[in-house]
Amino acid sequence: MTEAIDPQVVDYVHDIARRARVASRELALLNRGQKDAALLALADALEAGAADVVAANAEDLQRGRDKGMAEGLLDRLALTPERVQAVAQALRDVAALPDPVGEVVRGSTLANGLTLRQVRVPMGVVGMIYEARPNVTVDAAGLGLKSGNAVILRGGSAAASTNEALVNILRDALTHQGLPADAVNLLTEGGHDAGRALMTARGLVDLVIPRGGANLIQTVVTESTVPVIETGIGNCHVYVDAGADLTKAAAITINSKTHRPSVCNAAESLLVHRAVAADFLPKVLAELAGEGVVLHTDEQAGELAATAGVAHDTATDEHFATEFHALEMSVAVVDDLDAALQHVHRYTSGHTEAIVTEDRAAARRWVNEVDAAAVMVNASTRFTDGGEFGFGAEIGISTQKLHARGPMALPELTTTKWVVEGDGQIR
Structure with missing residues (x-):
C-alpha cells in the first residue's frame, strides 16, 4: 500500500x-x-x-x-x-x-x-x-x-x-x-x-x-x-554495417558517444558487422579510449581492442542494458544485420537507434524493423533533440x-x- x-x-x-x-x-x-x-x-x-x-x-x-x-x-x-x-x-x-x-x-x-x-x-x-x-x-x-x-x-x-x-x-x-x-x-x-x-x-x-x-x-x-x-531513458545504439563508409562510421560513433555523454541521446552501445570489424574497431576503440571512454567488449571486440593496445573489460548483459550517462560504452561484433537487429530488439529503450551504411537495402530494413522513437541513417544519435529538429526546444523525448x-x-x-x-x- x-x-x-x-x-x-x-x-x-x-x-x-x-x-x-x-x-x-x-x-x-x-x-x-x-x-x-x-x-x-x-x-x-x-x-x-x-x-x-x-x-x-x-x-x-x-x-x-x-x-x-x-x-x-x-x-x-x-x-x-x-x-x-x-x-x-x-x-x-x-x-x-x-x-x-x-x-x-x-x-x-x-x-x-x-x-x-x-x-x-x-x-x-x-x-x-x-x-x-x-x-x-x-x-x-x-x-x-x-x-x-x-x-x-x-x-x-x-x-x-x-x-x-x-x-x-x-x-x-x-x-x-x-x-x-x-x-x-x-x-x-x-x-x-x-x-x-x-x-x-x-x-x-x-x-x-x-x-x-x-x-x-x-x-x-x-x-x-x-x-x-x-x-x-536512452539506451541508444550505433550499428556499423558491412556496407558502411568507415570514415563516416568513426565520426558518427565518436560524436554519438563523446559529444555530451550525460544526455539521453548519447550512444551507449556500438555494434559492428564482422566483415568490417578488423578494419574498423582497432582504430575507433583507440579513439574512444583517447577520449576517456571506458570500454566493455564482447570476446571478438576484446581481441581487436587487445591488438590495438586498448584497455577494456568484458561486457555483461548488464552493460548492454545500461544507460551509462558517462564516458562508458559497450561494444559487440555481430555476424550480420539480423544479429544487430536482434541485439537492438533485446536491449533498446526505444529512444534512438542509428545505422551507418551505404547499402540502401540494409538502411531500409533498419528503418522498417527497428522500433524506436527516432531511427538514424548515417547520422549521430545526438540529433534526437527538439532544438535540432527545429522545434525550438523540447519538454522531453517520449518513448x-x-x-x-x-x-x-x-x-x-x-x-x-x-x-x-x-x-x-x-x-
Missing part, C-alpha cells in the same frame, strides 16, 4: 494547482503576438539575471560534489553563462515558431450541412517532474506559455537553488508583461510528497510529464492518477506510442476540441 501523503502538502500543491488553473484560462486567450512578446521578454530577463542564476547553480554544484554526485550528472546540472544564454535563445526560437493553438487539424461539411472542425487547444495545467536538469525549467515554461498552458514544476532537490532563481526571474518577467505569474509555478516545499500530490491532483492538473532516470519515470507512470506522457513520440514540443502540448456549426439542424 502506498504511504499516505501529508495533508498539508496536498493542500499546498492543490492551492498552486488552482491558481495555475486560473492562469491557464487567461493564457488560452492570448494571441500569438502577445505570447511571442512575453517569450522574448523572458529571454531578455534570463540573460540579464544570468549572474544570479550561475551563482545559485554554483551552490547546487557544490552540494552535488559534497554528496559524491557522478560527473555525468554534475554536467547535466551545470549552468554556465554560455548555457544560460543558450537557454534564453531557446525561448527566442520558440517565439519564432508557429502557434499551434487554433490550428485546424481536420474538418469537413456533413451531408446535413453541419460543418466540423477539429481545432488544437491548450492542455490547461501541465505538471513536470524532473531531476537535475535546470534547463528543463525554462524549456517547460517557454513551451507552456507558447502553447497556452500553465506549468507546475517539481524539480529535483539537486537543482533546488538554480530552479528557484530561474523561476523567480520568469515570474517577475511575466508580471512586468501584464501576464499572470502563476503561468509558471515551482514546488519548493513538501519534498517527495509534493511530487506525489502533483501526480495525483486529478481534476486540477491535466497532464504530468516525468523526465529523468528510469526509477523516477517508473514511479510517476505507476503512481499517477493524472494522465502521463512517458519520457524514456511511448500514444499521443506523442520522440521530441515533444508545441503540438504535443495541445489537445483538440471539435467545433460543430449548424443552422438549426436537429437529429
